[in-house]
Amino acid sequence: MTGNLLEIRDLHKRYGEVEVLKGVDCTMAQGDVISIIGSSGSGKTTMLRCINMLEEFQGGSIRIDGEEIGYETAGGTRRRKKEKEIARQRAMTGMAFQQFNLFPHMSAAENVMLGLVKVKKMSRDEARSVAEKWLDRVGLAERRDRFPSQLSGGQQQRVAIARAIAMNPKLMLFDEVTSALDPELVNEVLQVIKDLARDGMSMLLVTHEMRFAYEVSSRVIFMNQGRIGEEGNPREMFHKPQTERLMEFLKTSTFN
Amino acid sequence: MELVTFFETLWLARIPILKGIGVTVSISVLAILVGTILGVGVGLALTYGARPLRWLVRGYTDFIRGTPVLVLVLASYYVLGTVGIDLGPFQAGVLALAVFCSSHVGEIVRGALQSIPKGQTEAAKAIGLTFPQTFAYVLGPQALRQVLPAWVNTAAEMVKASTLLSIIGVAELLLRTQELISRTFMSLEFYFFAGFLYFVINYGIERFGRYVERKTAIPS
Numbered sequence: 001m002t003g004n005l006l007e008i009r010d011l012h013k014r015y016g017e018v019e020v021l022k023g024v025d026c027t028m029a030q031g032d033v034i035s036i037i038g039s040s041g042s043g044k045t046t047m048l049r050c051i052n053m054l055e056e057f058q059g060g061s062i063r064i065d066g067e068e069i070g071y072e073t074a075g076g077t078r079r080r081k082k083e084k085e086i087a088r089q090r091a092m093t094g095m096a097f098q099q100f101n102l103f104p105h106m107s108a109a110e111n112v113m114l115g116l117v118k119v120k121k122m123s124r125d126e127a128r129s130v131a132e133k134w135l136d137r138v139g140l141a142e143r144r145d146r147f148p149s150q151l152s153g154g155q156q157q158r159v160a161i162a163r164a165i166a167m168n169p170k171l172m173l174f175d176e177v178t179s180a181l182d183p184e185l186v187n188e189v190l191q192v193i194k195d196l197a198r199d200g201m202s203m204l205l206v207t208h209e210m211r212f213a214y215e216v217s218s219r220v221i222f223m224n225q226g227r228i229g230e231e232g233n234p235r236e237m238f239h240k241p242q243t244e245r246l247m248e249f250l251k252t253s254t255f256n
Numbered sequence: 257m258e259l260v261t262f263f264e265t266l267w268l269a270r271i272p273i274l275k276g277i278g279v280t281v282s283i284s285v286l287a288i289l290v291g292t293i294l295g296v297g298v299g300l301a302l303t304y305g306a307r308p309l310r311w312l313v314r315g316y317t318d319f320i321r322g323t324p325v326l327v328l329v330l331a332s333y334y335v336l337g338t339v340g341i342d343l344g345p346f347q348a349g350v351l352a353l354a355v356f357c358s359s360h361v362g363e364i365v366r367g368a369l370q371s372i373p374k375g376q377t378e379a380a381k382a383i384g385l386t387f388p389q390t391f392a393y394v395l396g397p398q399a400l401r402q403v404l405p406a407w408v409n410t411a412a413e414m415v416k417a418s419t420l421l422s423i424i425g426v427a428e429l430l431l432r433t434q435e436l437i438s439r440t441f442m443s444l445e446f447y448f449f450a451g452f453l454y455f456v457i458n459y460g461i462e463r464f465g466r467y468v469e470r471k472t473a474i475p476s
């Protein structure tokens with residue numbers, strides 16, 4: 001047991017023959033905001049998805065608050081935990097996706113309420129007031145009864161973030177949440193994330209927004225070919241990259 | 257005065273015709289009901305089943321869908337008897353139609369479930385829902401909306417296919433009509449009339465389907 005919120009040790013992930021994560025180590029304390037950057041195919045999204053078991057992984061361990069995620073080792077054999085247990089562990093983290101993934105047949109408020117009622121076992125009234133509080137926080141109080149198809153991309157993403165945050169996760173995972181948005185809608189979503197960061201939410205973000213990563217992160221991780229290529233505080237990373245690969249990567253990305 | 261004769265004959269034959277309608281509706285309702293329940297199971301097995309189960313069910317649906325309904329009806333009545341399962345014509349007929357219906361509904365359900373983006377399941381997982389919960393609150397309701405139009409189609413097909421049971425002597429609407437025609441020789445009138453009744457039944461199903469579709473539509 002350590003004091004770390006998240007502790008990833010020697011994480012290995014294969015799709016068949018292809019090893020996409022080749023031993024990743026990462027620790028994160030309560031309140032840390034870590035951005036993961038890197039070119040596509042470097043394994044950054046996969047790493048994020050392993051943390052809430054949307055991907056299986058073949059080696060290494062992930063712990064949240066000391067609790068081992070997804071697998072248990074008994075008598076030398078590593079076994080996937082029971083689905084119910086994994087479902088419970090998934091609720092320890094919240095996740096926002098590139099494609100929002102709102103439930104199209106539910107209003108904004110119902111999207112947020114579903115997990116509160118079914119997983120947190122709140123009453124509908126209680127869930128509704130929590131949902132309204134968070135929708136208000138992301139600036140969508142008046143749109144709570146709208147359906148996803150009636151909302152803009154940026155609004156949908158904010159609902160999706162509210163849906164994840166309302167579950168009161170220990171750690172928020174953001175997977176390229178602005179990549180599917182029109183440029184003029186990016187800022188409203190980034191602003192919501194910045195506000196959450198300021199409130200002390202622990203988060204791990206995969207992002208292509210370098211300026212945002214620079215401003216919001218306490219630490220930046222550069223993923224390169226399934227490994228951590230370089231990591232450090234954003235100032236050092238962006239202004240004084242140590243590795244050739246990061247230098248190249250930063251040259252090709254827009255930092256505006 | 258042919259119209260008067262038609263209505264007089266119709267009035268005299270009202271009881272058998274009403275009985276025929278009753279039998280047609282019972283066959284259809286039972287076949288659709290049982291077929292849909294089985295079909296949802298088939299669809300779930302095709303979508304989420306472990307590989308051996310999936311193969312088995314895939315074989316079942318392909319076989320049934322590739323077989324004419326009439327053959328299924330005849331087999332269910334004549335062949336099942338030879339292996340010791342003795343069913344009356346009504347039961348055998350309903351069984352055949354239900355099996356046929358299940359293979360179609362199964363495919364419809366599979367198609368609907370597979371068309372739901374993977375992100376829906378992932379989002380449900382991410383908030384900590386178990387698979388049964390994900391199915392009940394996220395996948396099922398979305399699939400249901402997609403299934404509806406095709407299901408209404410299948411239901412109407414079942415009503416039409418129920419006429420095939422006349423071959424094995426089930427006194428449904430078509431057989432009653434044929435009996436009436438053989439007595440009165442008014443084939444044009446009564447075939448047309450029977451056709452009209454089938455249309456009314458199917459039109460009712462279609463309207464009902466539309467109504468449910470409208471009620472469950474996602475606002476946009």
